[in-house]
Structure formats: structure tokens, C-alpha cells
Amino acid sequence: MSDSQHPTVPGFKFAATACGIKANGQLDLGLILADEPVSTAAVFTRNRVKAAPVQLSQQRVERGRAQAIVVNSGNANACTGRKGLQDVKVITSIIADELGVADDMVLMASTGVIGDPLPSEKIEEACPALVAAATPDQIDGFARSIMTTDRWPKVSSIKFPIGHDKEVTVLGIAKGAGMIHPDMATTLGFILTDAPMHSSFLKRALSTAVDRTFNQLTVDGCTSTNDCVFAMSSSKVDAEPLRGSDRDARRFIDALVDVLGELGKRIVQDGEGAQHVVELEVVGAPSEDAARKVGQAIASSLLVKAMVLGRDPNWGRILAAAGNAGVAFDPTKVEVKIGKVLVVKKGMRVGRDAEEDARRVMGDSHYRIAVKLGPGKAKSSYLFCDIGEDYLRLNAAYRS
Amino acid sequence: MSDSQHPTVPGFKFAATACGIKANGQLDLGLILADEPVSTAAVFTRNRVKAAPVQLSQQRVERGRAQAIVVNSGNANACTGRKGLQDVKVITSIIADELGVADDMVLMASTGVIGDPLPSEKIEEACPALVAAATPDQIDGFARSIMTTDRWPKVSSIKFPIGHDKEVTVLGIAKGAGMIHPDMATTLGFILTDAPMHSSFLKRALSTAVDRTFNQLTVDGCTSTNDCVFAMSSSKVDAEPLRGSDRDARRFIDALVDVLGELGKRIVQDGEGAQHVVELEVVGAPSEDAARKVGQAIASSLLVKAMVLGRDPNWGRILAAAGNAGVAFDPTKVEVKIGKVLVVKKGMRVGRDAEEDARRVMGDSHYRIAVKLGPGKAKSSYLFCDIGEDYLRLNAAYRS
Numbered sequence: 151m152s153d154s155q156h157p158t159v160p161g162f163k164f165a166a167t168a169c170g171i172k173a174n175g176q177l178d179l180g181l182i183l184a185d186e187p188v189s190t191a192a193v194f195t196r197n198r199v200k201a202a203p204v205q206l207s208q209q210r211v212e213r214g215r216a217q218a219i220v221v222n223s224g225n226a227n228a229c230t231g232r233k234g235l236q237d238v239k240v241i242t243s244i245i246a247d248e249l250g251v252a253d254d255m256v257l258m259a260s261t262g263v264i265g266d267p268l269p270s271e272k273i274e275e276a277c278p279a280l281v282a283a284a285t286p287d288q289i290d291g292f293a294r295s296i297m298t299t300d301r302w303p304k305v306s307s308i309k310f311p312i313g314h315d316k317e318v319t320v321l322g323i324a325k326g327a328g329m330i331h332p333d334m335a336t337t338l339g340f341i342l343t344d345a346p347m348h349s350s351f352l353k354r355a356l357s358t359a360v361d362r363t364f365n366q367l368t369v370d371g372c373t374s375t376n377d378c379v380f381a382m383s384s385s386k387v388d389a390e391p392l393r394g395s396d397r398d399a400r401r402f403i404d405a406l407v408d409v410l411g412e413l414g415k416r417i418v419q420d421g422e423g424a425q426h427v428v429e430l431e432v433v434g435a436p437s438e439d440a441a442r443k444v445g446q447a448i449a450s451s452l453l454v455k456a457m458v459l460g461r462d463p464n465w466g467r468i469l470a471a472a473g474n475a476g477v478a479f480d481p482t483k484v485e486v487k488i489g490k491v492l493v494v495k496k497g498m499r500v501g502r503d504a505e506e507d508a509r510r511v512m513g514d515s516h517y518r519i520a521v522k523l524g525p526g527k528a529k530s531s532y533l534f535c536d537i538g539e540d541y542l543r544l545n546a547a548y549r550s
Numbered sequence: 551m552s553d554s555q556h557p558t559v560p561g562f563k564f565a566a567t568a569c570g571i572k573a574n575g576q577l578d579l580g581l582i583l584a585d586e587p588v589s590t591a592a593v594f595t596r597n598r599v600k601a602a603p604v605q606l607s608q609q610r611v612e613r614g615r616a617q618a619i620v621v622n623s624g625n626a627n628a629c630t631g632r633k634g635l636q637d638v639k640v641i642t643s644i645i646a647d648e649l650g651v652a653d654d655m656v657l658m659a660s661t662g663v664i665g666d667p668l669p670s671e672k673i674e675e676a677c678p679a680l681v682a683a684a685t686p687d688q689i690d691g692f693a694r695s696i697m698t699t700d701r702w703p704k705v706s707s708i709k710f711p712i713g714h715d716k717e718v719t720v721l722g723i724a725k726g727a728g729m730i731h732p733d734m735a736t737t738l739g740f741i742l743t744d745a746p747m748h749s750s751f752l753k754r755a756l757s758t759a760v761d762r763t764f765n766q767l768t769v770d771g772c773t774s775t776n777d778c779v780f781a782m783s784s785s786k787v788d789a790e791p792l793r794g795s796d797r798d799a800r801r802f803i804d805a806l807v808d809v810l811g812e813l814g815k816r817i818v819q820d821g822e823g824a825q826h827v828v829e830l831e832v833v834g835a836p837s838e839d840a841a842r843k844v845g846q847a848i849a850s851s852l853l854v855k856a857m858v859l860g861r862d863p864n865w866g867r868i869l870a871a872a873g874n875a876g877v878a879f880d881p882t883k884v885e886v887k888i889g890k891v892l893v894v895k896k897g898m899r900v901g902r903d904a905e906e907d908a909r910r911v912m913g914d915s916h917y918r919i920a921v922k923l924g925p926g927k928a929k930s931s932y933l934f935c936d937i938g939e940d941y942l943r944l945n946a947a948y949r950s
Contacts, residue, residue: 473598
């Protein structure tokens with residue numbers, strides 16, 4: 151699970167290069183290459199405004215098989231009209247030709263500024279060498295090539311046994327920083343595994359795991375034009391294909407949740423300018439939907455984020471944000487814990503001493519806030535971060 | 551309509567004092583006093599978590615008559631349980647005794663930190679002198695006594711003719727700064743008029759005018775624990791009571807819209823740390839609800855606010871925010887104007903020159919952004935401001 155030692159995944163190669171999209175000469179073009187067309191699934195942004203690569207990949211991944219994903223950073227290729235779509239077709243076609251497969255075996259993702267025309271020629275020129283340079287161990291390079299405002303690359307992996315005596319690997323690579331929620335910069339995620347499965351199982355497993363991880367911090371109807379998470383399985387491990395909900399299938403989904411969950415934490419930690427990551431738990435809600443709505447309202451409140459930044463247990467803002475969620479609850483029953491410190495009981499302050507204890511918890515870079523709404527049984531969790539002055543500086547000047 | 555010359559309103563007096571809630575000795579207790587019980591109406595926060603004064607005033611205003619509104623700043627008296635409600639009862643009862651009227655003729659509003667116990671004794675002690683000191687011209691003092699993070703007091707008024715030869719006055723006083731939308735500090739508003747009317751008409755007129763003004767910038771389900779707007783009519787002008795939709799009734803509603811609209815602009819301008827106020831127009835929407843949702847999504851997007859702060863026509867963020875509104879539209883039909891400059895046509899960039907022109911518009915402290923979604927006929931407008939580093943500084947340290 152560490153960044154420093156990325157395990158290779160049998161059946162996959164990676165490549166990265168600086169093709170000139172980013173003015174500063176940093177890596178800006180990456181490639182994931184399978185040895186042959188393999189089981190592939192993906193989930194995409196629900197934003198009405200979808201970038202060109204999202205439009206084409208969403209269409210192509212329906213087949214459940216692909217051999218390559220090319221990713222550029224520095225330009226979102228969103229709101230770029232027919233030319234933008236044409237660019238994606240040309241780029242993926244060049245890679246398909248290099249591989250000798252049909253065009254629709256190649257997918258694409260992009261992240262960067264919206265609305266600038268994609269400098270497609272630069273990418274097209276770089277493609278043949280990119281394909282030729284791919285090796286199984288260039289995982290870190292690929293992870294760096296997809297970064298935008300990220301402060302560090304994000305890789306996570308896990309190995310676990312399946313069948314009688316086999317071991318499989320799940321490798322995840324992601325990019326994303328920004329406020330994440332509610333309005334985030336783009337999140338891209340890539341899952342590679344050698345566990346054997348058909349694309350129908352991979353699709354279901356990915357969607358389940360994303361719901362339990364990334365969707366608790368990003369999506370929920372609040373997505374960028376370019377968000378997507380891809381999963382590919384080389385099925386190189388010689389065992390029964392995973393299916394249904396048997397033991398190995400459950401293990402695989404758990405592994406996906408672990409890997410995506412870890413990547414999600416790193417994305418929130420990398421929130422532009424963030425100093426604190428808060429794990430928010432809403433419990434005692436009348437329904438899961440209610441718990442999610444309250445969690446989202448608290449996690450996206452600017453005043454709550456400023457409170458986290460200021461390390462000030464100004465819990466009234468948490469209650470006020472919860473009261474805005476459009477969910478029925480009795481304010482006189484609410485409890486709030488910051489770390490293990492109870493600061494609100496029966497909807498009222500516990501006392502100054504408790505708040506002083508909570509203030510100390512809020513000095514930590516990572517802590518928990520638990521909100522108990524009432525006697526209900528439903529709960530939800532959210533990851534969020536504070537908003538710092540660096541966020542404003544970065545995002546006010548992002549294109550300059 | 552100017553701050554410097556506030557017209558008195560026959561039938562009303564005002565008072566203000568510093569009773570010691572604010573540590574810095576500034577005005578923190580204000581009073582509006584009618585000569586007798588008069589027609590009164592109010593609209594209140596829709597937040598589930600309602601401050602004690604909101605709970606009591608909401609109940610009392612049902613009668614349609616009141617004689618006084620006492621307002622404290624520096625403490626919200628929210629999440630303060632039974633003690634908080636009891637405090638409101640005692641304070642309003644002291645004022646009622648001074649006036650010789652029933653307790654329920656006195657209303658209360660509060661604004662400030664949530665969760666701190668109200669220093670009720672300080673207010674109680676100050677009440678008799680406050681009542682005694684009220685005069686018709688202490689409008690500015692009252693406006694200052696209700697301020698929290700406001701940089702200036704907010705007063706607006708209008709006079710207009712009714713009947714054959716009478717003139718009436720509508721005076722509005724408000725407080726509010728903060729981000730307003732989506733998560734705002736408290737907004738309080740007070741309307742006083744001498745136009746003759748029953749409370750049923752006043753109630754309808756207030757609700758209509760608030761929908762067209764404050765609700766385009768604050769409420770929409772996103773409200774603080776303490777928001778309220780009160781209206782009182784002394785009916786001192788000797789004319790037919792306003793009713794229905796006859797000419798004078800329509801003039802009164804228009805006047806309310808003007809006064810509340812002006813106050814709303816000043817509240818947004820006073821957004822904590824705000825450097826720019828943007829009048830957002832969403833047009834060409836399939837329905838008014840769709841237009842409002844898209845407007846709200848754009849106006850509350852942190853990335854859009856950061857764009858406004860940075861004076862950077864990064865219109866992709868506007869489209870991405872619109873795409874998150876949960877409203878169906880065709881992104882390839884969207885147009886965006888910044889000021890009079892068309893920067894997006896058919897969902898795509900117009901060009902660098904247009905963006906340079908738009909950048910100049912964005913240097914203004916007040917400008918317009920128009921988003922045309924498609925061929926629909928519905929529209930909506932929103933006022934919003936940027937979020938500056940001062941906002942974070944203020945709100946991270948608000949209680950310190």
C-alpha cells in the first residue's frame with residue numbers, strides 16, 4: 151500500500167512523456183497498455199457537459215474490452231466541439247494502428263483547462279514513441295503524467311490470494327486535488343488487475359466499489375466535465391473467473407474498495423491548499439438518503455471548511471449546515487463529536503472545557519467528526535478538507 | 551435611496567445601545583417601536599435548526615400585530631435549548647411591560663455566534679432605558695446595532711404617492727454580509743411603512759417581494775438559523791387600506807421590491823472580503839425551476855467564485871457548474887456573455903480577443919454574466935460575489 155514500491159501487474163505496461171502540452175516541460179502524456187484486448191469497465195462523470203474523451207470512451211467501453219488508455223494532462227479537451235471529438239478519434243486511431251487493433255480498443259482521458267483547443271498534433275506526434283517505450287514498471291511515471299495541481303502522484307495496491315494457491319494484484323493510480331467536493335477539479339482513476347474475470351463482473355465490482363469510495367467524496371451529481379475511473383483486468387492469473395458473490399469475488403470487491411478508498415484519502419489530503427482532512431460520519435439518520443444529504447451539506451459548507459481551517463470548534467456551523475440539508479430531524483436531539491470529544495449534546499453546547507479539548511483535536515492533520523442526528527439507524531460517511539488561502543491563490547490564477 | 555438621509559416613518563421610533571454583548575463596546579442592542587400595536591408580517595429561515603428568537607417570533611407574528619421588535623447582535627441565541635427560549639420570553643416581557651401591552655406584541659431577532667448562552671441579564675438591564683430612549687430619527691443607530699461582520703450599515707427607502715394626494719414611505723434596514731449564498735451568515739431585514747393596510751395584505755406583499763429579491767440571493771433552502779425579514783405598517787397615512795392588486799397595492803409591492811432589492815445588493819457587496827458583485831442571468835431555460843437550479847449551481851460554485859476573484863474569464867468553470875445542476879440542456883447550444891462580451895458560442899470558445907475583452911469587464915466591481923442555455927423561454931437571476939482571502943481570515947477566526 152506504499153507509494154515507493156509499486157508492484158507490476160502481469161499483462162500491463164505503462165509509459166509517460168512530456169509532449170509539450172504543459173508549458174513547463176513536465177510529463178503530460180501517459181499510456182496504459184495491455185498485452186491484448188482485455189476485460190474493461192469504467193464509470194464516468196454525470197455532468198451534463200462531458201469532455202470529448204469522455205464522450206468517446208463512454209461509447210467504446212460498452213463493448214467491455216479495450217487494450218489501451220491514453221491520458222493527457224494540461225488540457226481537458228472539454229467544450230471543444232467537433233474538433234475536440236475528432237482529435238480524440240485521430241489520437242486513439244494512431245495508437246490502435248501501432249498496436250494493430252481496431253480503433254475502439256483504445257480509450258482516452260484528459261484533464262486540465264476547459265475550453266482551450268487540444269494541441270492534438272503534439273500528442274499525435276508523441277504517440278508512436280509512447281507505445282514503443284511502454285514497460286511494466288513505469289507506474290510512477292504514468293502517475294506523474296496525469297497530474298495537474300496535484301502535489302504528489304497517487305498510487306495504491308494490494309495483493310491477495312484467490313483459488314487454491316494463486317495470488318492476484320490490484321493496482322490503482324489516480325489524480326485529483328482541488329476542492330473535490332462540492333465542485334472539484336477532475337478526478338481520474340485507473341485500476342489494473344490480473345485477477346481473472348469477464349467484463350460484466352468487472353463492471354459491477356467497479357461500480358460497487360466506486361459507490362463506497364469515490365462517490366462519498368466526489369460525485370453525487372457534483373462532478374467535473376472529465377471525471378472517470380477505468381478498470382482493466384488482464385486475467386493473467388490462471389483461476390476460475392470471478393463471478394457472483396463467492397468468496398474470491400467478495401475479496402476482489404473488498405480489495406477494490408481498499409485501493410480506491412486509499413486513493414480517495416490521498417486525493418482529499420492533496421486538496422489544493424488543504425491542511426486538514428476530516429472524516430465525517432453522520433449516524434442516527436432516518437434513512438441512508440437522509441444521512442448522505444446531511445453529510446454532503448456539512449462537507450460542502452464553506453463556513454464549516456473555514457472552521458476546520460481555523461481549528462475552531464464552532465459547532466454551530468455544523469448544525470446550521472445540517473439544518474440546510476432538506477432533511478427532517480429534531481435539532482434538540484443532535485450530538486456532535488470532534489475526535490472523541492462530545493461538544494454538542496441534546497442540540498446544545500457541552501461546555502468550554504470540551505471545546506478546548508476539541509480545539510486540540512482540530513490541530514491534527516486528519517481527524518473525525520461524528521454527527522448523530524437522532525435515533526435512526528442509517529449512516530453515511532464523507533471525506534472533506536478545509537479550504538485554504540492557497541486554494542484561492544491557485545484557482546484564481548489557474549490559467550495565468 | 552441614499553444612506554445619508556433616512557426619512558423618518560410616521561408611527562415608528564428607533565433606539566440602539568451597547569449593552570455589553572460585543573466585547574469591543576460597539577452597539578449590540580436595537581429596538582423598533584411602533585406607537586401602538588400595528589399590522590405586522592414576517593418571513594423566517596427554512597433551516598431545520600431555528601434560533602430561539604425565530605421560534606418565538608414565528609409563533610407570535612401569526613396574530614398579524616405587534617408593537618416592537620428587539621434585536622441583539624453578537625450572539626445568535628441558537629442551539630441554546632430551553633434557557634435560550636426562556637431568555638427571549640423574559641426580554642420581550644420586560645419591553646412589553648414598559649409599553650403596557652401583552653407579551654406577544656413584542657418580537658425578537660438575534661444574530662451572532664451560534665451556541666453561546668445569551669448574556670440575557672445584560673440585555674434585560676438595558677431594556678427599560680432602550681424603550682425610553684427611542685426617537686423617530688435613530689435609524690442609523692439601529693442599523694449599526696444589528697451589524698456583525700458587516701462593513702457598513704444598510705438602509706434604503708422610497709416614497710411614492712397613493713390615493714389622490716397622499717405620499718407614503720417605505721423604509722428598509724438590513725444586516726448581512728458573509729458569503730450569503732450558499733451558506734451565508736445571518737440576514738436580518740426590517741421594513742417599516744406608514745401606508746395603510748391590514749396584516750393579510752402586508753404578509754402577501756412581503757412574501758412576494760422577498761421571493762423576487764432576497765430569495766434570489768440567500769434563501770432557496772440555504773439559510774442560517776436566524777434569518778428573518780419583518781415588516782410593520784403604522785397605517786398612519788389616511789387613505790383606503792391597500793388590498794388586492796389595485797394600482798396602489800401594486801405600487802407598494804414594487805416599492806418593497808425596490809427597497810429589498812437595494813438592500814440585497816448592499817448585502818452582496820458587503821460579502822466578507824468580496825471584491826466583485828456579479829449579476830448572473832440564466833436565460834433560455836426550459837422552465838423557471840431549471841433556470842433557478844442552474845443559476846444557483848453557478849452562483850455557489852467555489853471555482854466560479856475563485857474565477858471572479860482572479861478576474862479570469864475561465865468560462866469552462868461556468869459550464870461545468872451548470873452541468874452539475876441536474877438540469878437537462880444541450881451543452882453545444884450554450885452561450886455565455888461576460889458584460890456585453892460573448893465568450894462562449896455553441897458551447898465553445900469565441901476566441902482569445904473576446905476573452906481579453908471579458909478580462910477587462912471582470913476588473914469592474916460590479917458586472918453581469920449572462921448564460922443562455924438554449925431555446926427555452928424561462929429565466930432567473932442571481933446576485934453573487936467572489937470569495938476572497940479576507941473571507942477565510944474572518945471566518946476561520948470568527949469566534950477568536
